[in-house]
Amino acid sequence: MFEKSLVDLIRGLRGHKGNESEYIQSALKECRNEIRSQDLDVKATALLKLIYLEMFGYDMTWAAFNVLEVMASPKIMQKRVGYLAAVQTFRPDTEVLMLAENLLKKDLTSPSIPILTLPIVTLPHIVTSSLALSILSDLLPRLSHSQPAVRKKTIVALYRLALVYPETLRVAWPKIKERLLDEDEDSSVTAATVNVVCELGWRRPQDFLPLAPRLFDLLLAQKNNWMGIKIIKLFAVLTPLEPRLVKKLVRPLTKLIQETTAMSLLYECISGIIQGGILDMADSGVDVEEVADLCISKLRGMIVLDGDPNLKYVALLAFNKIVGSHPALVSMQQDVIMTCLDDPDISIKMQALELVSGMVNSDSLPGVVDRLIKQLASSPSAVDDAANGHPEEGQTDMEQRLIPDKRGSENTPLSEEYRQEILTRILDMGSHNTYVNITDFEWYIEILVHLVRHLPPDKETTSGMLADTTSSLGARVGAQLVDIAVRVKELRPDTTRAAETLVLLSNRVISYPRHGSGQNEVLRSAAWICGEFAGYLSNPYEVVNSLIHESSTDFGPATLAIFVQAIPKIISQIAVTANREWNISRGATMSLLLARTTEFLEGLSSHPNLDVQERSVEFLELLRLSSEALSAQSNDNTQAPLLLTSAIPTLFSGMDLNPVAAAAQKKVPLPNDLDLDDPINPDLPSILQASQEADEGDSADDVFQSFYHDREPVQVISSLQPHSGSAIVDHPSEAEPTSYQSAPESPATVAQRKAERAARNKDDPFYIAPLDDSSPHQLHDIIRKSNGDEELDVDSIPIIDLQIDHTQTTATHHGEDYPGRSTRKKKPVRKFVVAADETLDPDADASLATQPLSKSASHSHSTSLSTTPAVHRPRSLSPHVGPGLSGKAPVRPTRNLLTVDSSTLEKLSLEGPPESESEILRREAEEAEMAIALREVERKRLEMQREAERQRTVLGEGVDADGTVVRRKKKKKKKQMPREVEGEPDNQLGLEEGVVAVKKKKKKKVVKIRSEQADVDKAAEGADGAVGAEQD
């Protein structure tokens, strides 16, 4: 026998530097053998070695059963090893855990304290809800153990039990409270209890209000700063519930702030005042300003005086918590915060940056941004210094570590993350609330152009790919340039010239970062601006030359497509300008330019990207025509060819572009007579059948031919553009496209079909008849009146003019007049008008825009049906089994790594009034009984949960609560059906559906048109399903 001890193993490890993994493998093999030994000593030693190796990442879950064996050893030292192994490696899914149950119970009742504490400290790591259930009755009595060391650990273990099995609290809480209220209790136990109460506190503060007096006494006694900190943290959660506490708390807290020497306590006092919302309670009779001043000055002192980076950091942390509610208070400390921006410590820098972007206003913005830009400029990027060939992130980290720390010097390379953070923050601050903080747009445009130079290098994986382009910083800079150009009309000349500098080839070396990334995204936007507002370009020739330079072909397809589109725009602009004094030399320049452009486009006409290819082929033909026209001209002509000066420009001019709200498209109401269930061609089944029958016959081909091909092309694109009413009038030809709804039929058949459908749907409760007879024709009438065109088929306009359909929707939206484009929310910021987003209903827009944010939490925003019912549904599915258990059903947020989920505690309702001693005794007696009942309940709950999940999968994602309602009705009906006489199933059906339909109608008033429509569709589906099931 020559098995190694742990010390031997460690020595061996140290002696095998270089080939450690080999050594470890052989050691592991030995351990595998040793752990099977009958000798418990050998087994325990092997286990200890395995635990040690596990620390280095060598899995030992295979030894779970051996762990149990060692845990069961009668020797304390071996037992300890076993328990340590359990702590380090057992997972909730470890199967042998069930076998450990009895062992744990036995050790919990051991008279020896070292043995007794082992299961107590181990339980938090391995406990599952079933284990908690069975072990609870053995753990609970340890709360009254004679040793305080046992009591304090038991309290904490009970807390962890409660996290996986909330019912624990019901029996354990009275006892824990007893420990806390007992004034003669050992101070360690009290402190541990306070810690647990503090952990529970933020989840269910209402339960701890009765404890406030005792906690208050403990705070005043000031025996233990650790405990004081926790109590203050707990009070910060309680004060919002009980405003009277504020009055009581303020005095001792301010006293502590003024007197304590412990920085941690001081900091927590301030943080407690902030988080408890004491600063917001001006009406509580407390001099809030005085308190605020005290806090702020202390925090300022922490930053300025001590020079301790930790204090600086936490002070900024505290400022960050205030800044949301009291930006003015914080911005008074701007000077110190700004110096923190230049702190060499990255953690402090980041905090300061976050703080600065939170407190910035229109006055301080330029100063802050200039300072940040200076930081970017003065400290070279770590990547710039590195060899240019290694732009990977990992590489830069390595570089950084090797560079000796030049603290305080200006040239410390900023980490790439920090540089990105600065850029993001600048962009966020600038665009915040549609540029509300910006008074000087010329300056901001300059900043944007400047930012381009500091763009971070692309990550290898995303460069040139379509993915991630929207979120990249380059794209954001570009998008803001475009946004300003479109929104701020007065600044279009400036923005265009800024874009010009970014496009010009000669500037690219200095405008862009050396690693060259970001060009793609920025150039895309810059080129678009140059094309769209070509009239403002100072040197359009150069811009075109830069765009058609041969290096352009290296850009990504999305960028190239924009280039191709911009080129003819600029050329036509050049032509228009040149036309004013047309002469031979201008004609020659023009034809040269055209020749070079055609050459460039020819190169692209076989580009692998279809978009690029299509655009370049189109414009290639156009430009060839132009140059032909140009060369056909006689030399003495005083006019440029009309094709160049008027035909091509009209392609690009016309409606001005306006910013459109992201959600505007969604709000275009569905046409009233759009019935997605109505077959486009009612004869389709018979046609298909006929074609199947006569597969080889020619006649089938004809039918197909006529059905699929004999139709005018649908001009969807033209009608998709947000025309105003007058636009339709101006171009009646455009507004007359045929559509799928009306194409082959005459108006007479349409009317006939409509009447038929109406008759058919008369009894269908899911068919919502038009409320007002005139409404389907309203639109039609208005247009007819305005353009006098009798032939216009309104049904064929898929998307309707903004202004007109507002009149249709006022009934359901808030009755506010649509004020026309961009006049609403007009922000006279000095001299600039920032156009607001165009949308259908500006008021509803805000709620729609915030919808994705509030999706998870909000019940109040009933803007969309798909979110709210999702919250309610679990509740409707699980009848109230017990107050504590229903809490588990709602969807939990995605769990972070390491997170110990305590959300289960939230719903458990503890008793309000304190229980009497006898009741507690009675409870204990009933414990066993209750355990059985609870198990039953748990089983039931699981069943129901499973049922709910099954339903969810059947119904699919996004089905609203009404879908389930219908389902449940169906179930009920199924039970009834056999009993019902089958005499009049139709009547029965109608009745049932009528109920549902009424529900629909009630809801309709609340929800938005869009969701209502979806709702009706869904209900129709659901009803169909129900009907189908019943007819089966």
Added chain:
Amino acid sequence: MLNAVLVFNNNGQPRLTKFYSQLDTATQQSLLSQIFTLVSARPASACNFLPLPPLLAPAGSSASPDAPTQITYRHYATLYFILISTSTESPLALLDFIQVFVEALDRLFENVCELDLIFGFETLHAVLSEMVVGGVVVETNLEKIVDGVKTTEGAKVKRRAVNARDSGSSIGRGTGFAGLGWATGTGSSWR
């Protein structure tokens, strides 16, 4: 609460890993190395709070107080002591916690050094379990921690430490491990 306590040396070799929620071994290791990368890049004069490593970056917009958001560390001689905790813990108190932890180790090992912790593997765990149970701090009083460990370990602790040092020098290593010493930089306590 505390989500994890980690100790590793200047080379990133773990000396103690304790996770208060179950985590598989591979993830533990990658988390360890991510934190080591972050912490080793920091100069001695930087503050003792780390940004979150990629593994711990918040998954969504939901800022649940359950999620670990603070990483506090202290550097003693050759060792880094790391605490990962939720926002319900006080940052400055956590720094003191590390200090108490190290002081307790120093009492038990007498002028503790990294080698003591390597060979006193079990004692290291015992000290921690006296101070933290299931992620909740149960004791911060130095005397009580030391007493608690001594009742379970007996006189064994000291003996093992001495053995370790003897054996360390006998194989020609272990010299150059100065005691952990206190306080790089600040030295002051926030208590």
